Amino acid sequence: MDNKRLLLFGAFFITLLMIWQEWGAWQAAKNAPPAPVAVQGGSSISSAADLPDTAPTPGVASPVGVPGTGQVVKQAKRIKVTTDLLEIEIDTLGGDLRVARLSAYPVDPATPDEPFPLLGDSGELFNVAQSGLLSAETKLPNHHDIYTSVADDYSLEAGQDKLEVRLSWRGENGVEVDKIYTFHRGSYLVDLRHELRNSGADQFSASQYRQLQRTDPGQQSMFLYTYTGGVIYSDEERYEKIDFDEMSDKKLAREITDGWAAMIQHYFLSAWIPVRGEANHYFSNVIDGNRFILGLRGPANSVAPGAAQQFESQLYMGPKLQNDLEKIATGLELTVDYGVLTVLAQPLFWLLTFIYDNIISNWGWAIILLTIMIKAVFYKLSETSYKSMANMRKISPRLATLKERYGDDKQRFQQEMMKMYKTEKINPLGGCLPILVQIPVFIALYWMLLESVEMRQAPFIFWLTDLSSKDPYFVLPLLMGASMIIQQKLNPAPLDPIQAKVMMALPIIFTVFFAFFPSGLVLYWVVNNVLSIAQQWVITRRIENAGKP
Template sequence: MDFQRTLLIGGLAIVGYLMILQWDKDYNQVPTTTQQQEQHQTVPSTEDAPQLTQAKQGASDDVPMLDSVADAPTDDTAADKQVVTVTTDTFAVEIDTKGGNIVKASLLKYPVKLPDDNEPNPAPFTLLERSSARTFIAQSGLIGPDGTDSKGKATYQAAQTNYQLNGGETLNVDLSLVDKKGVKVIKRYTFTKGSYEVKVSYVVDNTSSTTWQANLYAQLKRDNTQDPSNSSSSMGMSTYLGAAVRGKEERYVKLPFDEFEEEKFNADVTGGYAAVLQHYFVSAWIPNQEQLNNFYTRKAGSNNIVGFKNQNNPLKLAAGEKGEISATLYLGPKDQKRLAELADGLELTIDYGVLWFVAQPLFWLLTFIHSLIPNWGWSIILLTVMVKAAFYPLSAASYRSMANMRRLSPKLQEMRERYGDDRQKMSQAMMEMYKKEKINPLGGCLPILVQMPVFIALYWVLLESVELRQAPWLGWITDLSVKDPYFILPLIMGASMFVQQLLNPTPPDPMQAKVMKLMPIIFTVFFLFFPAGLVLYWVVNNLLSIAQQWMITRQIEGQAAAKSTK
């Protein structure tokens, strides 16, 4: 009978496992790049078309004014728009000559997925795009007395529609116009080889007979669609999707999109940055770090806007004078070192949460290990071993307490039978026994609680690190940033939790004991869709804990047996 029951349970487990694999194949797939491209191409973009009420009022949902973030008049329905494409070793960019804004930016070194037989050359990850699926663009312009965008988005001319960085270190893409005064304005995008920074400059030649003056603004405009770079960890803890700026006092201020309408941000900050964060990547405008800039957020229809204006530092040119004003646009991975060099606090967009002061040293240690062992999977394992070793004294104290509690389990069972429902006498007897045996019943919990902040911080380090994106470990784990395709690591993790429970003392409360037995199953289900790198960390930590706990339990039980024979 026991054999039949075991066989039935084993069969159900296999069938359940195969059903999970098939469900994941059928219902948990990210749309293919081809499908996304077709969807984007079949529906015309409406980002530039004004709403009916705006058209009647002549108001823009984009361009800020100097004294506030109110709308400015514009005619945004021009039909003479032209798209300029730019290709470098890091970018594939599209620039709309209506406004001269970047309406698409793909990161060539970051493919959407790893190559396979069906798609040997997967498309690059698209960070910015203006399509039916998503609106996320980088805008900039000149506002103020003579600003080219003060009365509507400027329409530029380009010498060619396609630019490529071939061999050189930099590539300038010039968009030009002549305003009503006859002033020549060039909006210049400067791309650099191997860099994710784009310098956006306005080169102005005041050929008029009067003084010319304008202010620079730059902003990121994004709708509320989900983070496309976070789709691989759908059942894990989601990373932050929203805006961030440098505040007057704080180096990093998070500005969730759902608060834009009710709580507008508006502050003058020296230097600073205006960024939109998502999993692994950040888009940020970085103005002149020596000047005072006005940073703001607001809603524009269904879109969220975060940006800056150099309100107090206009470009002012006398008749016949030439001048330039510029800002830097970063579009790329969350590279801590480079972001820290661009603006104070920008590196904090790699958001480790409230435990950042613990996570930062862990990230440094992980990258150091990787410099010696160029495999992120083995680096995670070695880091987990080192953290476990650092906490060995605390863990040992915890496991000793658990082993002693486990040794006393038969006596506790006798007390339950003796006192029945008399909880007061039961508690008194337990306290006397703990005192006699010199055991602290909380001794097994407190050391673990002390370690929890470190393990939570390490969790966020593994979750936030772009270095782990599409990083292989071994065998079937070809990408540590997505779930285990065969759920092997989560199953091992669940099994390790079950073994740990066998080594722990049985909870005195029967209901609590039943709940604890279910914990391995519950955690296994949660971890099925966690990124493999995170599950690997938990598996290694559990296995090390089992080995340490088994050794200590065996030692204490051996000592107790030796005493009883005397």
């Protein structure tokens, strides 16, 4: 394999990555169910079918006395909760978390006062967090029942570290339940507690369920595929995607101790996290073809007459900040999905964050410094590759003469070419290993920059105000294409006319692809190409001038 073929292989590999992303986007768009229909008044359709499976499981109670299938559940009264990071709306119907807006993450930099809506139950966005209690012997409140609250508005005031929102339900059977949300300053993690009191004459068993219910939004980008769907974690399977197609094909039913269940999307997630050491039944369901449910149901606890019982859990609603997520639950940081190259991408992210925190507080310059560091690590390997290319370039005219001399006699041409390599002490495989070693690192960096929420709306310089979106004036993609052309000029010209045509087309193809890529990714490629050009030019000039008087 000569260096030109290897470069073609590398370009082909990266092109395959891009095509795979396009295929993923096409498949997601093709298989996506119809978009949810907006319900007037912001109401949502709900039924007993969106409760956990009524089939009993060992140690877990089953629901009774729930509304009939097909019943329409509308909004009741809204309770607004405002913290330093969250704008929340809780519906007294079920005590559901119906709306969650992230005030620190605007929808668009041009509208900083419009927070990103992670949860919502109106228009095209249906993504809600639900919870309740189940019992086989008595009526307990699920997310179809009405709670009451002493206030309609709650705010985390200055100097206040936490905010408690209490909802109450009273049953006719002497059962009382308080559903309590606790919000914390500087945190996207919310504590949930069900306080159950049995004032009746009968003993019963009760269990808590928590679920996330959302619609499939379909693929959001034509050029970049990012996963939207369910994820569960267990010590056995670790990070496991439960996508919408899988939920449609088969219901999830698994017993997991610890773990968590989440609905994730690009940059953000919502996740139910049980109490440490608690065994839960994890389940999924599909309602009306395009409402997907992923949740967990805890073990049943006996509640004697006059006794009380508490059920606790936590809900995370926020950005995929790795350092925060790993402190909340084991494996939660894996929702920042770097795929099979996580082992490389995570150290790269750590280094990028270190540069940002300790050297320069600008993600664009941090990317440039990281690229320089990576280039320095691979300097000697790159030097080997560029030396091989320079030597090949030096003998290119002689190889062209050989090709003309032997015409269609490919076997003779190969023999003479190998003889020339031996005479000139050129190893045609000399550039293979360096490039092959670097490809996984480059791809890992690509995924790291694509998945990191830190890049979202991060400004760089001048017109580049969002490193997670495309360059609005296409300057970086054009620079990237120009750098590819310059690199080609430094490489030996292909003897094969088909290879020559492919090499001429690659800068155009890559420029078109990169025109729609996040500018942070394109910035990395431009800097890497410029550094490669500088190193290759110096090495090429040195070798070409060797032996000259």
